[in-house]
Amino acid sequence: MADQNEVKRLEKLAYTMRKQLIQLCCAYPGPVHIGGDLSMTDVLIALFHHGMKVNPLDIQDPNRDRFLLSKGHGAVCMYIAMALRGFFDFDKILETYGQVDSAYGMHPCKVQLPGVECSSGSLGQGLAMAVGMAISARHRGEGHRVFCMMGDGETCEGEIWEAAQTASSYHLGNLVGLVDRNKQFMTSYDGDFINLEPYADKWIAFGWRVIEVDGHDMNALVDVIDALPDSGDDKPTLLLCHTVKGKGVSFMEKNVGWHAGSLCEEDSKCALNDIESEYARNEGVE
Numbered sequence: 001m002a003d004q005n006e007v008k009r010l011e012k013l014a015y016t017m018r019k020q021l022i023q024l025c026c027a028y029p030g031p032v033h034i035g036g037d038l039s040m041t042d043v044l045i046a047l048f049h050h051g052m053k054v055n056p057l058d059i060q061d062p063n064r065d066r067f068l069l070s071k072g073h074g075a076v077c078m079y080i081a082m083a084l085r086g087f088f089d090f091d092k093i094l095e096t097y098g099q100v101d102s103a104y105g106m107h108p109c110k111v112q113l114p115g116v117e118c119s120s121g122s123l124g125q126g127l128a129m130a131v132g133m134a135i136s137a138r139h140r141g142e143g144h145r146v147f148c149m150m151g152d153g154e155t156c157e158g159e160i161w162e163a164a165q166t167a168s169s170y171h172l173g174n175l176v177g178l179v180d181r182n183k184q185f186m187t188s189y190d191g192d193f194i195n196l197e198p199y200a201d202k203w204i205a206f207g208w209r210v211i212e213v214d215g216h217d218m219n220a221l222v223d224v225i226d227a228l229p230d231s232g233d234d235k236p237t238l239l240l241c242h243t244v245k246g247k248g249v250s251f252m253e254k255n256v257g258w259h260a261g262s263l264c265e266e267d268s269k270c271a272l273n274d275i276e277s278e279y280a281r282n283e284g285v286e
């Protein structure tokens with residue numbers, strides 16, 4: 001069972017991160033992909049602040065775990081998770097996000113932002129890059145893991161399944177895929193047009209070990225991350241993270257209107273209020 005002090009520490013980070021996402025969504029004049037940012041917040045905190053071996057002071061360490069954000073439209077979520085870990089400065093993100101020449105683009109660019117492991121934004125490509133990195137690690141005898149976060153809608157892309165098949169064929173136990181299974185795409189719900197179910201079975205059929213987890217339950221996230229098979233294992237693992245798009249903000253949750261958007265002052269106050277109340281409720285300080 002997860003150490004409860006550690007879980008509380010991570011929950012507090014996720015709470016801070018949600019508030020910073022809302023702050024940025026209000027400050028930035030254009031649309032922010034806030035729905036899918038809020039759905040993967042807890043998972044990214046669990047990875048960057050607990051599960052992954054990363055060090056902001058040594059970003060070239062060959063033994064570091066690699067994180068690839070295949071759902072590149074969620075870049076700001078990754079920037080903030082990394083800022084809280086000491087890679088970047090949140091005030092700088094807030095000041096420059098999305099501006100011409102800013103390193104903090106709407107989609108991540110590894111050339112402009114050292115510490116980011118891959119450039120993304122065109123959906124479907126991250127898992128193939130992660131497979132290449134995992135194969136390379138094996139060739140070099142490096143024991144780190146490669147983590148790749150995908151959107152569930154993103155996995156409609158055929159390249160994901162080519163990569164999935166390659167990963168199991170090459171026995172890449174050092175590869176951990178994650179799917180933000182919020183059951184929403186850009187303008188529709190899963191099942192409206194495309195039906196992804198039986199979703200876990202598809203990954204299993206492609207030779208992966210699938211572990212399902214509530215992507216908002218920090219206890220569960222810590223437990224499954226701590227119990228991941230060794231990187232020398234012979235099967236890639238998929239963490240199927242069941243999440244809610246817009247998690248924590250009542251008017252955004254499960255609302256297809258909030259794939260991306262901007263917040264006025266008044267709505268941002270309501271959003272912050274929701275986030276603060278939920279945190280207080282969970283921490284039992286109401």
Ligand SMILES: Cc1ncc(C[n+]2csc(CCOP(=O)(O)OP(=O)(O)O)c2C)c(N)n1
Pocket residue numbers: 033035036037039071073121122123124150151152153154155180182184185186245
């Ligand atoms: C190849 C490609 N096609 C279309 C888009 C536009 N697009 C950006 S986000 C998105 C929806 C993605 O849905 P999902 O992966 O479920 O993301 P989430 O709901 O977690 O934000 C689409 C179609 C894109 N970025 N790349």
